[in-house]
Amino acid sequence: MIEEPVVTRVLGAALRTGGDFAEVFAEDRRGTAARLDDGRVEDMSSGRERGAGIRVIVGDTTGFAHTADLSESGLLAAAEAAAAAAHQGGGGTREVALKRVSAPAPYQVTQYPEDVTKATKVELLHRADEAARTVGGAIRQVSATYGDSRRRILVANSEGTLATDDQVKTRFAISCVAAGDTGMQTGRESIGLTVGFELFDRYDIEELARAAAQRALTKLAARPAPSGTLPVVIKAGSGGVLFHEACGHGLEADHIFKDSSVFAGRMGELVASPLVTLVDDGTMGPEWGALAVDDEGHPTGRNVLIENGRLTEYMWDGLRARKQGRTSTGNGRRESYQHLPMVRMTNTFVTNGAEDPEEIVRQTPNGVYVAQLGGGQVNTATGDFVFGMTEAYLIENGRITEPLRDANLIGNGPEVLRNIDVIGNDFDMGWPGTCGKQGQGVPVGDGQPTLRVSALTVGGTAR
Amino acid sequence: MTAPEELLELAVKVAGWARDGEQVEAFVAQGSETEIRVFGGEVESLSSAQSAGIGVRVVVGTRQGFAYAGTLDPDVVAETLAEARDNAGFATPDEWVGLASPDGVAPADIDLWRDDLDSYASADKVTRALELEAAVRAGDPRIRQVESAEWGDAAVASAVATSTGITATSRRTACYVSAYAIAGEGSDTQTGGGYSVGRAPGDLDDAKAAHDAVERATRLLGATKPPSAHLTVVLEPRITASLLSILAGTLDGESVLKGRSLFADRLGETVSVPGLTLVDDPTDPDAYGATRYDAEGLATRRNVLVAGGVLQQFLYNTYAARRAGTASTGSAVRAGYKSGPGTGARALTVLPGTLSPQEIYALVGDGLLVQSVSGLHSGVNPVSGDFSVGAEGVMIRGGALAEPVREFTIASSIQRMLQGVVAIGSDLERLPAAAAGVTLAISDLSLSGS
Numbered sequence: 001m002i003e004e005p006v007v008t009r010v011l012g013a014a015l016r017t018g019g020d021f022a023e024v025f026a027e028d029r030r031g032t033a034a035r036l037d038d039g040r041v042e043d044m045s046s047g048r049e050r051g052a053g054i055r056v057i058v059g060d061t062t063g064f065a066h067t068a069d070l071s072e073s074g075l076l077a078a079a080e081a082a083a084a085a086a087h088q089g090g091g092g093t094r095e096v097a098l099k100r101v102s103a104p105a106p107y108q109v110t111q112y113p114e115d116v117t118k119a120t121k122v123e124l125l126h127r128a129d130e131a132a133r134t135v136g137g138a139i140r141q142v143s144a145t146y147g148d149s150r151r152r153i154l155v156a157n158s159e160g161t162l163a164t165d166d167q168v169k170t171r172f173a174i175s176c177v178a179a180g181d182t183g184m185q186t187g188r189e190s191i192g193l194t195v196g197f198e199l200f201d202r203y204d205i206e207e208l209a210r211a212a213a214q215r216a217l218t219k220l221a222a223r224p225a226p227s228g229t230l231p232v233v234i235k236a237g238s239g240g241v242l243f244h245e246a247c248g249h250g251l252e253a254d255h256i257f258k259d260s261s262v263f264a265g266r267m268g269e270l271v272a273s274p275l276v277t278l279v280d281d282g283t284m285g286p287e288w289g290a291l292a293v294d295d296e297g298h299p300t301g302r303n304v305l306i307e308n309g310r311l312t313e314y315m316w317d318g319l320r321a322r323k324q325g326r327t328s329t330g331n332g333r334r335e336s337y338q339h340l341p342m343v344r345m346t347n348t349f350v351t352n353g354a355e356d357p358e359e360i361v362r363q364t365p366n367g368v369y370v371a372q373l374g375g376g377q378v379n380t381a382t383g384d385f386v387f388g389m390t391e392a393y394l395i396e397n398g399r400i401t402e403p404l405r406d407a408n409l410i411g412n413g414p415e416v417l418r419n420i421d422v423i424g425n426d427f428d429m430g431w432p433g434t435c436g437k438q439g440q441g442v443p444v445g446d447g448q449p450t451l452r453v454s455a456l457t458v459g460g461t462a463r
Numbered sequence: 464m465t466a467p468e469e470l471l472e473l474a475v476k477v478a479g480w481a482r483d484g485e486q487v488e489a490f491v492a493q494g495s496e497t498e499i500r501v502f503g504g505e506v507e508s509l510s511s512a513q514s515a516g517i518g519v520r521v522v523v524g525t526r527q528g529f530a531y532a533g534t535l536d537p538d539v540v541a542e543t544l545a546e547a548r549d550n551a552g553f554a555t556p557d558e559w560v561g562l563a564s565p566d567g568v569a570p571a572d573i574d575l576w577r578d579d580l581d582s583y584a585s586a587d588k589v590t591r592a593l594e595l596e597a598a599v600r601a602g603d604p605r606i607r608q609v610e611s612a613e614w615g616d617a618a619v620a621s622a623v624a625t626s627t628g629i630t631a632t633s634r635r636t637a638c639y640v641s642a643y644a645i646a647g648e649g650s651d652t653q654t655g656g657g658y659s660v661g662r663a664p665g666d667l668d669d670a671k672a673a674h675d676a677v678e679r680a681t682r683l684l685g686a687t688k689p690p691s692a693h694l695t696v697v698l699e700p701r702i703t704a705s706l707l708s709i710l711a712g713t714l715d716g717e718s719v720l721k722g723r724s725l726f727a728d729r730l731g732e733t734v735s736v737p738g739l740t741l742v743d744d745p746t747d748p749d750a751y752g753a754t755r756y757d758a759e760g761l762a763t764r765r766n767v768l769v770a771g772g773v774l775q776q777f778l779y780n781t782y783a784a785r786r787a788g789t790a791s792t793g794s795a796v797r798a799g800y801k802s803g804p805g806t807g808a809r810a811l812t813v814l815p816g817t818l819s820p821q822e823i824y825a826l827v828g829d830g831l832l833v834q835s836v837s838g839l840h841s842g843v844n845p846v847s848g849d850f851s852v853g854a855e856g857v858m859i860r861g862g863a864l865a866e867p868v869r870e871f872t873i874a875s876s877i878q879r880m881l882q883g884v885v886a887i888g889s890d891l892e893r894l895p896a897a898a899a900g901v902t903l904a905i906s907d908l909s910l911s912g913s
Contacts, residue, residue: 045528045550046550048532049516049532049534059505060505060506062507064508064510065512068533085511086509118552118553122553184722184725225851227691227872229911229913258502259607260608374841376841377838381652381654382654382869384869384870386872388840388842388851407851410870459911460874461851
């Protein structure tokens with residue numbers, strides 16, 4: 001993307017007026033997306049973006065500028081702008097000797113998206129549409145989206161880091177609307193991995209489409225969700241977002257630094273039920289949040305955040321790690337070259353427990369069984385978080401019974417973690433997610449075995 | 464910053480490359496942004512960004528393709544057109560696709576550009592962010608931390624041209640200050656945010672932003688989880704605005720055509736209490752989402768969606784309008800140059816009523832004031848109308864604000880909430896969003912708590 005001598009000169013320019021740290025992040029991203037809606041492929045779209053972001057740190061201040069111009073003059077102008085933004089320091093020159101970072105790719109792509117014809121990609125959409133509509137006449141609308149991206153990055157900094165990565169991701173989602181006497185309902189399925197077109201060797205598109213349609217049909221008979229505090233059983237691979245919100249964000253070092261996390265100052269303490277071991281693992285190929293190096297050029301890792309209920313580690317990016325005099329955990333990520341990196345999750349999951357998942361339901365006299373969660377949101381400072389259920393059932397006398405309408409659940413992170421009273425042995429990863437933080441979205445994975453929270457507030461309307 | 468006329472020149476050039484039997488649309492945008500974050504009396508980060516890009520739509524016969532690039536480099540622009548043309552070959556034929564054509568509607572005479580912002584020095588922006596942080600910290604001894612204090616601004620210019628005769632340019636400036644405070648007392652921690660938005664530095668009310676952040680964080684101290692109940696809920700203006708943004712999705716002509724709107728068959732019917740009038744007016748220069756032209760280059764206009772409780776019309780872009788057998792309402796929107804035009808509201812608002820917030824609390828007597836909600840994207844289903852969100856707020860007792868509450872949800876359905884509006888405030892608040900808000904009281908919501 002950029003020649004090494006140019007990188008060296010740009011870093012030199014960035015530090016010409018002084019500074020503690022400089023970094024060049026260059027990115028070339030191409031993607032294709034196709035959307036079918038209402039029986040038609042409405043949009044086949046493709047895009048390309050390339051550019052570089054330059055960061056200069058002076059004391060506690062970060063200056064940042066970016067440019068779509070990857071020529072040496074474009075980069076030098078951005079370097080000067082970033083340096084100016086970071087204030088003027090004492091001056092002087094710095095020689096930077098770059099050393100290439102080696103990090104194993106989490107997955108070897110076998111079928112690059114650019115080697116697959118657009119016609120083949122579009123064909124998937126039609127197959128999904130047809131399969132969903134065979135499920136029943138009540139299926140009124142189907143939309144399906146295909147997306148692939150190839151993102152090549154180069155990161156170099158004044159500490160000598162030089163890293164490159166080539167990240168390929170492919171995803172597919174289908175969403176159905178069913179109509180009946182009770183109004184309309186929706187059902188969705190979504191897959192996505194850090195792989196190329198071989199994603200579709202792993203999944204049967206028709207089966208996914210039928211599952212999405214069935215979910216919408218089932219919900220036509222749904223009754224309002226309960227209102228109040230109940231035991232909630234969450235199916236394996238459907239609710240990793242619970243941990244993403246309940247504690248994941250609160251374990252990001254930037255929140256810890258600003259004392260805006262309920263988990264600040266609690267290292268080594270019991271913060272969850274002893275059944276809980278929580279891991280963030282960027283090396284976990286081919287999951288959606290996998291990457292060889294993070295967007296600061298640091299290799300990703302398998303970081304155990306909570307072990308048997310005890311807080312063992314926060315997630316760190318380079319900026320916070322440097323201040324703390326420790327190494328990054330490989331969690332410095334950014335949406336694009338136009339953004340500053342910050343602490344972000346990769347693939348975040350709870351490891352297996354011992355219980356048979358069916359037994360968990362049998363031993364729950366009354367409660368809610370969540371088969372699919374939607375997104376969520378957390379206030380890290382108070383720990384209060386919500387997450388939505390998009391497929392859920394009542395549990396009555398230890399049996400899964402009637403379907404429930406969509407609702408949010410609300411809880412407080414530390415309390416919910418303590419209230420996990422049983423964990424199954426059926427670990428699975430969930431849907432590909434996009435985590436938003438300060439306006440930046442990055443791909444993340446999550447997962448968990450079937451588990452039960454002894455008390456959670458279900459935000460339904462049932463009287 | 465490039466003048467919009469130069470962007471238009473490029474757009475016209477690309478549109479001129481249309482072959483026989485083809486329509487070509489070029490959307491060219493350029494923007495500059497500054498974001499300054501301060502923390503602990505120091506500048507934490509200062510980002511300055513320039514971006515430019517082009518989105519090209521090609522209609523070949525009855526098929527449409529789109530491509531974009533994050534640069535205005537001439538070679539890449541030509542490639543982008545070729546890519547869009549190629550993409551069109553994979554779309555399903557659709558007799559309704561087509562670009563906008565001039566419709567004779569004159570754009571509103573509004574100027575959304577302020578030179579004051581362009582000439583405002585970085586040092587002054589830094590000072591304001593630092594002073595904002597200091598003001599929040601000094602606002603109350605219980606403010607434990609200012610998680611962020613920010614200055615942000617943007618200047619955006621864009622142009623659209625089509626081979627069907629559209630040429631349009633627009634430009635606008637915007638700036639904001641925002642602060643997020645953490646209040647603490649004993650082991651209790653609560654948070655609150657405040658902000659102010661405008662087009663020029665002089666429009667911003669920094670003191671109000673600081674005051675709001677402090678008040679919202681401190682008044683929640685001591686909040687407990689309330690018992691489950693059914694009650695009247697009073698939404699603060701910013702919550703009303705979020706609700707309106709969701710409602711807008713159900714009034715979008717494309718959702719209606721595709722059977723995804725819960726209001727699809729209800730044109731001309733009563734959908735809310737009679738006192739409610741809902742308007743989308745991007746020609747109002749005070750609206751944050753104001754613009755002279757929509758994303759397809761048609762003049763924007765004032766669209767009344769609900770008048771006196773009766774559903775009047777939906778919002779349309781060119782495609783949805785053709786398919787519905789009507790005319791575009793100038794409601795094409797796009798998320799920058801990376802996407803083709805969809806349909807949406809830009810400046811939605813409920814026409815304000817006559818009551819102050821305090822008068823509304825008095826009218827409600829016993830209920831709940833909601834000051835923040837969470838999980839709007841996970842707990843609101845705009846197709847079924849199910850509405851369930853996490854919330855924080857203050858109980859209303861005997862017509863006045865009483866104890867703070869947290870960690871509960873409020874739930875209902877969009878349909879029922881519109882029929883349950885019992886009071887509309889006079890306190891129109893502009894937000895950095897496609898909707899503005901007023902205080903709104905709605906009866907009979909389910910509160911799920913302990």
